[in-house]
Amino acid sequence: MTVGSDTAPVPDPVEGLFVTFEGGDGVGKTTQAALLERWLTDAGRTVVRTREPGGTEVGVLIRDIVLHHRGEVAPRAEALLYAADRAHHVETLVRPALARGEVVIQDRYLDSSVAYQGAGRVLGRDEVRELSLWATGGLLPDVTVLLDLDPSVARARLDADDKPFDRLEAEKEHFHARVREEFLALAAAEPGRFLVLDASLPAEELAAAVRERLAALLV
Numbered sequence: 001m002t003v004g005s006d007t008a009p010v011p012d013p014v015e016g017l018f019v020t021f022e023g024g025d026g027v028g029k030t031t032q033a034a035l036l037e038r039w040l041t042d043a044g045r046t047v048v049r050t051r052e053p054g055g056t057e058v059g060v061l062i063r064d065i066v067l068h069h070r071g072e073v074a075p076r077a078e079a080l081l082y083a084a085d086r087a088h089h090v091e092t093l094v095r096p097a098l099a100r101g102e103v104v105i106q107d108r109y110l111d112s113s114v115a116y117q118g119a120g121r122v123l124g125r126d127e128v129r130e131l132s133l134w135a136t137g138g139l140l141p142d143v144t145v146l147l148d149l150d151p152s153v154a155r156a157r158l159d160a161d162d163k164p165f166d167r168l169e170a171e172k173e174h175f176h177a178r179v180r181e182e183f184l185a186l187a188a189a190e191p192g193r194f195l196v197l198d199a200s201l202p203a204e205e206l207a208a209a210v211r212e213r214l215a216a217l218l219v
């Protein structure tokens with residue numbers, strides 16, 4: 001799906017299917033992306049599974065700054081770094097795959113910027129969304145699966161993983177509460193694009209709900 005703009009270059013036609021997984025840290029996006037990838041591959045579809053930040057070589061460098069830089073990163077700089085990662089990722093990997101008719105399954109996309117930078121860092125959701133739309137030439141997912149979970153439950157899952165927290169994960173509870181609220185508000189504003197699931201349900205049940213939603217689009 002593409003939102004037009006007078007000044008942006010005309011993008012390639014989009015023919016594949018663009019599916020994104022969104023939600024707070026520790027809600028199980030990676031597990032669901034993997035289950036969906038397996039189902040589609042078994043059904044004979046060509047799938048590109050990717051993520052933001054860090055879906056390209058340039059993105060890996062940006063990911064290291066946004067997640068692991070010790071010391072301050074100004075909120076607007078953080079928003080621009082995520083947008084730069086996204087611009088490069090969409091142009092060099094996502095759009096070409098969609099133009100080949102493939103299915104792109106992506107862990108996080110522009111809704112993460114609106115929730116984390118727009119609401120979490122309080123930069124303003126409209127500005128942050130506009131920035132991402134400019135960066136991507138207006139590419140929106142066909143389907144966005146929002147895995148919704150109480151941040152304190154998600155935090156307990158991350159604690160159990162025993163991995164050190166990155167810059168965003170280390171933010172306080174009220175930051176993550178704002179992020180969750182914003183994701184839910186985004187989903188309510190675009191019910192046609194979003195599928196909201198209760199991420200406390202068993203992984204297989206969630207995967208079945210995702211498959212049901214996509215089945216109609218894949219015929």
Ligand code: TYD
Nearest residue numbers: 025052053082108109112113116117168169
């Ligand atoms: P993620 O790759 O999901 O983390 P992990 O590898 O630990 O599962 O995302 C990294 C962090 O980046 C996550 O806390 C959310 C944050 N983020 C933003 O703040 N804005 C964005 O636009 C994106 C894509 C991610």
